[in-house]
Amino acid sequence: MDDSMSATSVSDVNDRLSALELRVQQQEDELTVMKAALADVLRRLAASEDSGANRKQHGAKANDN
């Protein structure tokens, strides 16, 4: 068995691990922002659907779908 992990490759492994940890953290931050945006969309879409349903009942006699 040779001494297969040179100082260079240890440093390389550390660099790749650090780069991955940074990217994964950035993705977690982006996912958090997107979850909040999606929750906002769902709330507004429900309000819009509710408003549309009210118009159908009280208003313009639109087609059902």
Next chain:
Amino acid sequence: MDDSMSATSVSDVNDRLSALELRVQQQEDELTVMKAALADVLRRLAASEDSGANRKQHGAKANDN
């Protein structure tokens, strides 16, 4: 060349790899959930737009935009 990868650093690398693998798996799961939620939003939004278009044609003579 020195013996640069000590038992401690091997364990550390394994720990960091395992932690990253867990986080990446959790993000994949969250992305799957968000893709499903987004597909649902797109479907409901299309239905809402279609319903709104029907109201314009048959109903309240709303403004075009």
Next chain:
Amino acid sequence: MDDSMSATSVSDVNDRLSALELRVQQQEDELTVMKAALADVLRRLAASEDSGANRKQHGAKANDN
């Protein structure tokens, strides 16, 4: 201290790093697609809300909410 990083484990570390780098890249690509889809949803939802607000003012006297 033993020579704790064998050729096998170095290869294993490289394999796990490469696999993680691939998965993280795929997630970045998916996040980019989802951000674009979410931006499209927000634009269409705002247009839909604006259209609904116009109908309320000029059209069917729907309920406020």
